Amino acid sequence: MTKEDPAIQILLDQTEELYSSLLRSETTLANTTCTEILITxxxxxxxKKH
Structure with missing residues (x-):
């Protein structure tokens, strides 16, 4: 899926960074950026499923 759509790879990279930030307690799930990335x-x- 990421080879077909590089935008999804970018979102996955952002999500990975976000997850790491959550683990380090640098951000919370309530963070607006977090919510936007996950919704996007x-x-x-x-x-892609449809």
Missing amino acids: LKTAIEK
Whole structure:
């Protein structure tokens, strides 16, 4: 899926960075950026499924 759509790879990279930040307690799930990244990734994946 990431080879077909580089934007999804970017979102996955951002999600990985976000996850690491959560593990280091540098951010929370309530963080606006966190929410936006996860919603955008979810939407992109759902579009690929259909």
